[in-house]
Amino acid sequence: MTHADPAAEARLLALRSEAAAELRAAGERIESMTAARAGSNTDDEHDPEGATIGFEWSQADALRTALRRRTAEVDAALVRLSDGTYGVCAVCGRPIASARLEARPTTDRCIRHA
């Protein structure tokens, strides 16, 4: 497997391990919240603390969903990198500006078709 753009690959791999670390942290937060909830006998509806945990939980869950999506985007970009379509706009087939790729390494659209 040869990569035309080692810098892009390095960027994508860095993004991926970053997302993996954040995903782990979010998962741990959710687990500890779930454990805290299971450990208490409180009734959510009448306990303000329970409502706060519910809110934090849904935030952490939304973050986890976003991180999973980001990981999938990075994986898709790595596939494009290995099949030679990375950095090419999916709409017009023209090269995506390198400044844009540096700012948004997982994009598959040029600035006009973003």
Ligand SMILES: [Zn+2]
């Ligand atoms: Zn385009």
